[in-house]
Each structure stands twice: as structure tokens, then as C-alpha cells.
Amino acid sequence: MAQINFDNWYLDTERGLLFNATLQSKVKLPRKTLLVLIYLIDNTGKTVSKRELIENVWKGNDYVGDQGVSNALWRIRKALGEDSTSPRYLETIPKVGYKWKIFAQYTSTEPSPLKADETAASLTDQVADKTQQFQQYNKNSFKRHFNRTTIAIISLLMFLIIGTTISIYRKDISKLTGSAHLIHSASSNYGVERYPAISPDGSKMLFSWRRGARKSSIYIKELGNIKAPVQITDDSHDDFKPVWSPDGKYFAFIRQDKVDVSCSLMVHDLATSEEYKLTSCMLIADIASLSWSPDGKYLAYNSINLKSDSKTKKEVTVSSISIISLDTRETQVVVENPGDVMDLYPGWSPDSKKLYFVRQNAQVSQGIYAVAITNKKLKPVMQKTDKFKRIFGMSISPDEVIYFTAAEESPTNAKLFKLLPGESTPVKLEASNQHVIDPALDARNNRLYFVKRVEESHLGYIDLNTSVPATKVLPLVQTFNSDLQPTYCEKTDSIVFTSNSSGSTNLWMMSGENNSLTQLTHYGENSAIFWPNCSANGRYIAFTGAIPQVEKIMDLKLYVYDQELNTTFALANNKGIYAPSWNFNNSAILSVDHGPVPHLWLNEFKAQGHYKNLELAFIYTRAEPTGQWLYGFNDKGEIWQISANDYQQRKIIEAELNIMDWGNWVIDENTLFFLKRALDHDEIYSLDITTNERKLIAKLPYQTVHNQANLAYNSKENQLVLGYYLKHISSIQYIELN
Structure with missing residues (x-):
């Protein structure tokens, strides 16, 4: 249970309960009121405007947020028994905003595990974007003929190639009950949270976070701490897919231009906040992958390029996985295939001598392979199969257990799987009834993190009268x-x-x-x-x-x-x-x-x-x-x-x-x-x-x-009929593997 303590009060942030230790009383706060209170405490001593509260708690919805702020402040003051004319905790700064005045202490114990349906219920009022199933493909050019339209049309066809864009067909899974693994919440901010990465010591999490149509930036969060995540990157481009260096001093990430498919592999020094570019790349954001070798010497990444076919002399799309040396910055292609075959999600073996990766083709068959770095010898680990419509990410444990998320029936209903060393048939981990992607292993704490996506699409209308x-x-x-x-x-x-x-x-x-x-x-x-x-x-x-x-x-x-x-x-x-x-x-x-x-x-x-x-x-x-x-x-x-x-x-x-x-x-x-x-x-x-x-x-x-x-x-x-998201949520969760 995570707590915030001040004076004789303590706030249970999980259940929304405000306790008075002196009076031995408690008050249940509505969710929005709870979020307003936490936000004010997070910004102790700072004057927070109504606009800022609406942006962060009501996602910019002025229609609801304007009255919502007033109601939340009234509820907070009532719960604290505070007089607004002589406030001890919450002061109104006329025509400016609101200030939390007293220092609060954050404490944390192991959170009570939530069941999947309870976790989903706690997030129903948080609306976030998507794409993405799909991060926007509205790009300008991909060298010569590979223009924005090609990207857009590729996005329409990905269900045949990689199953990404068709994020609308999902069988009813609401009747599934029970889970072998209880689900814990790691982060649930407004917007799209993706690509969790856990530090080598298991104490921190990097992830990308995008609010609305804004850029995606890298944030860092202390695990087990209620404090808000800290933004690390802030650029005019999209920053995503962070990966830690083995010593925990650096992280690498992908930076992509919003108007192009070109990207850069970046390295960030956590001590100095300095960044430098390793190399250029080209990719589509939703299939981007990056992995730092355990020996600290290389980064592996996937990319797409145009090459001239030696027979037809025409340009064809080529998918590849490459590694780059952090010392010399020399790049080496490890595997390469024509456009109807995509090689994705490279992950290193513990000895840094081989890469595991996912191979999928236009017939939507999926396989997992290992390739030796020295001689490029390829070995199937999980044979290509039509069982999976798409694999959405992969993470390798120190004992070479492969964890991945994959969709069996619908491309928007992916589940967690593990593949043991020497086995060719994966085992499903019963955990979530929702669509999950971006698996990330926390080897220190034996946890598996992932992103939960909820997308329910229906028809509605807007009355024009x-x-x-x-x-x-x-x-x-x-x-x-x-x-x-x-x-x-x-x-x-x-x-x-x-x-x-x-x-x-x-x-x-x-x-x-x-x-x-x-x-x-x-x-x-x-x-x-x-x-x-x-x-x-x-x-x-x-x-x-x-x-x-x-x-x-x-x-x-x-x-x-x-x-x-x-x-x-x-x-x-x-x-x-x-x-x-x-x-x-x-x-x-x-x-x-x-x-x-x-x-x-x-x-x-x-x-x-x-x-x-x-x-x-x-x-x-x-x-x-x-x-x-x-x-x-x-x-x-x-x-x-x-x-x-x-x-x-x-x-x-x-x-x-x-x-x-x-x-x-x-x-x-x-x-x-x-x-x-x-x-x-x-x-x-x-x-x-x-x-x-x-x-x-x-x-x-x-x-x-x-x-x-x-x-x-x-x-x-006189109505506009829409296909719309009833619920569009993205949050980071984890399960205990033991």
C-alpha cells in the first residue's frame, strides 16, 4: 500500500482513503479528487493553476474539468476540515491558482495485488491514445518513392504483414475468469505509456509517455514510490524504446522525426544528462526494437531500408537486424531479408554471443530464431507457426527463458507466453484478459512488466441539430x-x-x-x-x-x-x-x-x-x-x-x-x-x-x-455516425514470476 503522510493525516493512494490518526476517522475520496490532491502534494510550495489541473487530471477537457476542479477542492477542504480563509494545507492564490503548503512524506510498502478486472475498473475514466495500436505513420518521405502515402498504405495492410494496424477486431473475452498470476500496477498516467525498461538493480523504470498528440518522451520512475515520474528527454522528435546499459549509468533510445521514417539511435548519460547520437536508422515506430548486450559493448536494433534488386533492378524494401559497437560505432548487419519477411525484437543471450529475434512474413506466420554473432549461423528456436497472428515483443532472461506477448486469434488480443530453453512449444502465462504488449523482464525481482491496452470500438453519433x-x-x-x-x-x-x-x-x-x-x-x-x-x-x-x-x-x-x-x-x-x-x-x-x-x-x-x-x-x-x-x-x-x-x-x-x-x-x-x-x-x-x-x-x-x-x-x-473508442487506455503493469 502506498501512503502519503502529513501532520496527523495519511493518504492511502491505492484505495483513495484519507485517514486522521488523531480522530481515528477516514474519508473516501472520489478518484478525480484523489488525483487532484496527489498532484498538489507532488507540487508542494508551487502555485498550480486551474488550467494545469484540468490538463493533468481531466486531460484538457474544459467542459468537465472546470467544475471538476472546484468540486475536488471543496471535497479536499471538507475532508481535512479546513477553513479556506485561514488554510493550513491548501491555499487559494486569487486569480492565479492553488498551493499545497505543508511538506508531505511518501512511504511505500508492497502494493496489494489487484485482479485484472479491478485494475481495469480503476482506469475506466482515463482515456488515452493509440495508435497504436500504432504510432502515427503520417510521414513525409522514406527515400525517393517510399513516401508518406506508402507508409499510410502499409499501415492499412499491416494485419497481413505484421498485424499492427487492424486494431479493431477482438473476440469477446469478458467472460474469462481467474488468473494464475495476480496483476500489479506500475504506472497509469494519462496518455500512452509504452516500452517499460527496468534498471539492472530493479529499483527504477524507464518508459516512454505521450499525452494527446504531443511528442513521446522518456520518463524515469522509482519503483515502489508514489512520486510522479521525471521527464528525461524533451525534444521536437518522438523518443521511445529506452534500454538500460548493464551498469545502469546510461540508457539508449530511439529518436524519430515526426515527419519522416528516419530515426537516430541515441545514448543518454544519467549522471550528466548529456546525449549523443550513435547512428542513423529507418523504421516504422510501432515495430521498433533495441537491445543492449550484457557485456556492454553493442546495441542491437532492427531497421528497414530500400535496396536495388540485382535481378529486376527495382528498389525493394529490406528488413534487417544490425549491431553497433559503442566504442568504434561500426555497424554490422546480422540478418537481412526482403520486405515480405520482417525480423524484429532482437534480444541478447546472457553471454552476448547470439541474438534471439522474431521472424514473421506476409502470411502472418511467426517464428523465433537465434543467430550467432560471429558466423551468422541461424537456428530456429520456435518454428514458424500460424498459431500466432502476431508477436508484440520479446524479453530474454539470464537463464535464456524467452518471454513474449502474442495474439492467437485476434491481432488485438495478445497474451503472455514463455518458452523454456530447449523447448519448442511456448506456455501461456494466465495473467490478463486484456491486450498486452511490450514485455520487459525485471531479472533482479523476478517480475515481468508489460503494457496493457484496452480498446473497445463501437458506433455512436453526434446530433447536428x-x-x-x-x-x-x-x-x-x-x-x-x-x-x-x-x-x-x-x-x-x-x-x-x-x-x-x-x-x-x-x-x-x-x-x-x-x-x-x-x-x-x-x-x-x-x-x-x-x-x-x-x-x-x-x-x-x-x-x-x-x-x-x-x-x-x-x-x-x-x-x-x-x-x-x-x-x-x-x-x-x-x-x-x-x-x-x-x-x-x-x-x-x-x-x-x-x-x-x-x-x-x-x-x-x-x-x-x-x-x-x-x-x-x-x-x-x-x-x-x-x-x-x-x-x-x-x-x-x-x-x-x-x-x-x-x-x-x-x-x-x-x-x-x-x-x-x-x-x-x-x-x-x-x-x-x-x-x-x-x-x-x-x-x-x-x-x-x-x-x-x-x-x-x-x-x-x-x-x-x-x-x-x-x-x-x-x-x-442530420447526424454524424462515428466509429469510436469506448475505452482507449494504456498502462504499465507487472506480474510476479515466482
């Missing part, structure tokens, strides 16, 4: 699984969306006054469908998918579901066609190809129809009802208005949007609705295209709305 900007999403009827990517069918007055309620991904429909639910398709368990789009007549639903029942080869293709005939058929022979949309009269489908430079393709919707490249560099399009204009989203985050009769006649109508929100906009006659990400909020605007009048219609907590294409307009009800 009010004059005040919305601050929350109102829920629609839910299937109680992941419901996303809505499209509005005006002729049938229905919402069609994707859901995994039946155990596999299918098309569902919500219709009628009571929003009754109907499952439209019944594809098998290996199906994957994305980005449905309803035709103007409401009969056809175009979507991107991989459906073995229709096409045996598991490639993403363009499909159409006919509601009238209840049948699905594939369009075009080409693979890698994404994000379909209809033209105004149902005569053709527009979609984007998966190439170094994106192009729109037109597929005539008729027998033997033409399939041609329009030579328009847009990722996604929508047609307005009259057929006069086409609207397109490009790889710069811009929305353009394009004449349907002359593609060269076009102009920008909105800019500076997040490229990962390529489909989070909709056009209705002369009004454009679009999503814009601010530092702490998701802001939805309407734009009158004729008058250029812009209006804020919703201000939601950051990353409430799912990225990609999760915005639809219900013209009958």
Missing part, C-alpha cells in the same frame, strides 16, 4: 464487439458497418426506427473486410477484403455485396486495391492502388467493364450527389474539389489533416464534414463550400474517433 459543439459521442445500438467503419445508405435509410460479433468479420446493417441489427454476410473465420461504402441506390456495398469463400487466395481485393441477391462477387483481377467509393450514379467504383505513388483507379460497374488508372494521386474520394464534383484526399492531408468533367480543374478546400484520417470526412451537397486532430482533442468541423464558413461541431477527447474511414453522415436524422 444543436447549436453547441458536442463534447461526447452518443452510443448507437451495439453488438457488444468491435463495430466500426460505418457507411450511410440513404435510399434504405440504414447504416452498414463491419463487426466481428459472429466470430469473424462481416457486414452488418442497422436500420428502422429502433435501429434493429441484421447480419448481412456470413463469411468464414479467416475473412477480413474493411471500408464498406454504400452505392447511391442502397443496393450495393463495395469494400476491400480477403474472403476465402469467394476467392481462395488470401489477397486483398475489391468486392461488392449485393443486398438484393444476397451475394458477394470480386471486381477486377488486380490485387492491392483499397478504400473503394462510388461515383454519383453507381456506374463505377473508385479505389486506390498500393504502389510507391498512389493512383485512383476506376472500375466500371458492369459486365466486362473497363478497369483503368485515372492518373490522379489521391488516396480516397467521395462524389457529391449532382455528379458535378468529385472530392479527393491526398498524401499531404489535403482535401481537393475536382471537376468530374475535367480532372485538371481542381482546388484545395481543406488542408493539414492527419493522413491516417484519410477517410474521416464526408460531403453532403455543399457541406464538408471533417475530423482534425488537435493536441488534446478530436475536433470535427463543418465547412460550407460555397461561403467558406467553418464551424466547430464537436470537441471530443483526443483519439476518440478511430482513424482511417470511420465517419458517415445520416442525412435523414
Whole structure:
């Protein structure tokens, strides 16, 4: 139990109880009140503004936080029996803020272990971002042709390559009960916490922390201490994936430019706070990995690069694992593979003579290998298997037990596993019913740390019939699984969306006054469908998918579901066609190809129809009802208005949007609705295209709305329908391995 002691009071920070030792009384504080009190005590002697409290306790939500601060201060003073006119503990500084006046002592004993469901319940009011399943891929260029669009499209396909981006399909696991390992909380700050790293002596933890849309920075926290973590790095780039040196005096980390996939391997001196760059690298943030050799001489890391194929003379993406000497800064490639094979998460053997790593390919088979540093000899440790959809990290113990997190059924339901030396079959560690990633071993205390992710995606709406900007999403009827990517069918007055309620991904429909639910398709368990789009007549639903029942080869293709005939058929022979949309009269489908430079393709919707490249560099399009204009989203985050009769006649109508929100906009006659990400909020605007009048219609907590294409307009009800996160939380936890 962690305590804060002052005067004759002590505060149980775990249970929110404030005890008076003299009166032998106690008061239960609401969670927000508790967090305000802890924050004030953490800043003893400093005047804390209301703005600062709202930012740190209410995550910048002024609508709730303004009154919340007043209520919390009133509750604190009431619990302490304090008069605000002559305060002993908490003083109000008029027009400035609030000051905690008296010194408090922090004490800590071993915290009472929380069960998984109790831990989750304590975090329900903490909303944090994600990506990430996925840290944002809105990058500028990856050498020559490998531009931001390629990164964005790769992010759409990662479920086939590394399973990262499709973070929406998770089977219902709420019925699981019991755990062999009790879960302890190590950190749960507002925002996204990732990549825990425990010091060699087991006393401190490094981790990366990002609030809202801000940069990710490295923090250090004393384990077993209630004090707030201390920020170590503060740069204009993203800093993440810290690893300790064996002597605990330094740590290395990855620094990535927010507008590029280029990165740097950095080393930080904890004694002097000096930093220096070891080498440059290129990678996608969510698959970054770094490991310091036990002998202290090398860092191992993974990277991606473009190389010229000796046969085709074309540039291909290459995945590699390299090591760099901290003395000479010489780099040595240990393993290297073409782009359809990814080598990730290198971890050293105790003698520093070999590296363990994860290998996964485009067929989503996963394997663990060991490679000798001297002769590059490769040895399988866990044979490649289709059992795991994806491995999310790996940590090696001093006795070479391999701990990793992996998803068996859904790419967003990863569990903890261990692989004993000499064994080829891993054992599951029953610990959490939630999605866990980023495992990190604390060898000194025999603990396994990890990051718990909770992402529950549903459909909701925003009522546009009010004059005040919305601050929350109102829920629609839910299937109680992941419901996303809505499209509005005006002729049938229905919402069609994707859901995994039946155990596999299918098309569902919500219709009628009571929003009754109907499952439209019944594809098998290996199906994957994305980005449905309803035709103007409401009969056809175009979507991107991989459906073995229709096409045996598991490639993403363009499909159409006919509601009238209840049948699905594939369009075009080409693979890698994404994000379909209809033209105004149902005569053709527009979609984007998966190439170094994106192009729109037109597929005539008729027998033997033409399939041609329009030579328009847009990722996604929508047609307005009259057929006069086409609207397109490009790889710069811009929305353009394009004449349907002359593609060269076009102009920008909105800019500076997040490229990962390529489909989070909709056009209705002369009004454009679009999503814009601010530092702490998701802001939805309407734009009158004729008058250029812009209006804020919703201000939601950051990353409430799912990225990609999760915005639809219900013209009958004048509502925006959203695919949104009901709960989006990231926190660091651990289990005792003994």
C-alpha cells in the first residue's frame, strides 16, 4: 500500500482513503479528487493553476474539468476540515491558482495485488491514445518513392504483414475468469505509456509517455514510490524504446522525426544528462526494437531500408537486424531479408554471443530464431507457426527463458507466453484478459512488466441539430464487439458497418426506427473486410477484403455485396486495391492502388467493364450527389474539389489533416464534414463550400474517433455516425514470476 503522510493525516493512494490518526476517522475520496490532491502534494510550495489541473487530471477537457476542479477542492477542504480563509494545507492564490503548503512524506510498502478486472475498473475514466495500436505513420518521405502515402498504405495492410494496424477486431473475452498470476500496477498516467525498461538493480523504470498528440518522451520512475515520474528527454522528435546499459549509468533510445521514417539511435548519460547520437536508422515506430548486450559493448536494433534488386533492378524494401559497437560505432548487419519477411525484437543471450529475434512474413506466420554473432549461423528456436497472428515483443532472461506477448486469434488480443530453453512449444502465462504488449523482464525481482491496452470500438453519433459543439459521442445500438467503419445508405435509410460479433468479420446493417441489427454476410473465420461504402441506390456495398469463400487466395481485393441477391462477387483481377467509393450514379467504383505513388483507379460497374488508372494521386474520394464534383484526399492531408468533367480543374478546400484520417470526412451537397486532430482533442468541423464558413461541431477527447474511414453522415436524422473508442487506455503493469 502506498501512503502519503502529513501532520496527523495519511493518504492511502491505492484505495483513495484519507485517514486522521488523531480522530481515528477516514474519508473516501472520489478518484478525480484523489488525483487532484496527489498532484498538489507532488507540487508542494508551487502555485498550480486551474488550467494545469484540468490538463493533468481531466486531460484538457474544459467542459468537465472546470467544475471538476472546484468540486475536488471543496471535497479536499471538507475532508481535512479546513477553513479556506485561514488554510493550513491548501491555499487559494486569487486569480492565479492553488498551493499545497505543508511538506508531505511518501512511504511505500508492497502494493496489494489487484485482479485484472479491478485494475481495469480503476482506469475506466482515463482515456488515452493509440495508435497504436500504432504510432502515427503520417510521414513525409522514406527515400525517393517510399513516401508518406506508402507508409499510410502499409499501415492499412499491416494485419497481413505484421498485424499492427487492424486494431479493431477482438473476440469477446469478458467472460474469462481467474488468473494464475495476480496483476500489479506500475504506472497509469494519462496518455500512452509504452516500452517499460527496468534498471539492472530493479529499483527504477524507464518508459516512454505521450499525452494527446504531443511528442513521446522518456520518463524515469522509482519503483515502489508514489512520486510522479521525471521527464528525461524533451525534444521536437518522438523518443521511445529506452534500454538500460548493464551498469545502469546510461540508457539508449530511439529518436524519430515526426515527419519522416528516419530515426537516430541515441545514448543518454544519467549522471550528466548529456546525449549523443550513435547512428542513423529507418523504421516504422510501432515495430521498433533495441537491445543492449550484457557485456556492454553493442546495441542491437532492427531497421528497414530500400535496396536495388540485382535481378529486376527495382528498389525493394529490406528488413534487417544490425549491431553497433559503442566504442568504434561500426555497424554490422546480422540478418537481412526482403520486405515480405520482417525480423524484429532482437534480444541478447546472457553471454552476448547470439541474438534471439522474431521472424514473421506476409502470411502472418511467426517464428523465433537465434543467430550467432560471429558466423551468422541461424537456428530456429520456435518454428514458424500460424498459431500466432502476431508477436508484440520479446524479453530474454539470464537463464535464456524467452518471454513474449502474442495474439492467437485476434491481432488485438495478445497474451503472455514463455518458452523454456530447449523447448519448442511456448506456455501461456494466465495473467490478463486484456491486450498486452511490450514485455520487459525485471531479472533482479523476478517480475515481468508489460503494457496493457484496452480498446473497445463501437458506433455512436453526434446530433447536428444543436447549436453547441458536442463534447461526447452518443452510443448507437451495439453488438457488444468491435463495430466500426460505418457507411450511410440513404435510399434504405440504414447504416452498414463491419463487426466481428459472429466470430469473424462481416457486414452488418442497422436500420428502422429502433435501429434493429441484421447480419448481412456470413463469411468464414479467416475473412477480413474493411471500408464498406454504400452505392447511391442502397443496393450495393463495395469494400476491400480477403474472403476465402469467394476467392481462395488470401489477397486483398475489391468486392461488392449485393443486398438484393444476397451475394458477394470480386471486381477486377488486380490485387492491392483499397478504400473503394462510388461515383454519383453507381456506374463505377473508385479505389486506390498500393504502389510507391498512389493512383485512383476506376472500375466500371458492369459486365466486362473497363478497369483503368485515372492518373490522379489521391488516396480516397467521395462524389457529391449532382455528379458535378468529385472530392479527393491526398498524401499531404489535403482535401481537393475536382471537376468530374475535367480532372485538371481542381482546388484545395481543406488542408493539414492527419493522413491516417484519410477517410474521416464526408460531403453532403455543399457541406464538408471533417475530423482534425488537435493536441488534446478530436475536433470535427463543418465547412460550407460555397461561403467558406467553418464551424466547430464537436470537441471530443483526443483519439476518440478511430482513424482511417470511420465517419458517415445520416442525412435523414442530420447526424454524424462515428466509429469510436469506448475505452482507449494504456498502462504499465507487472506480474510476479515466482
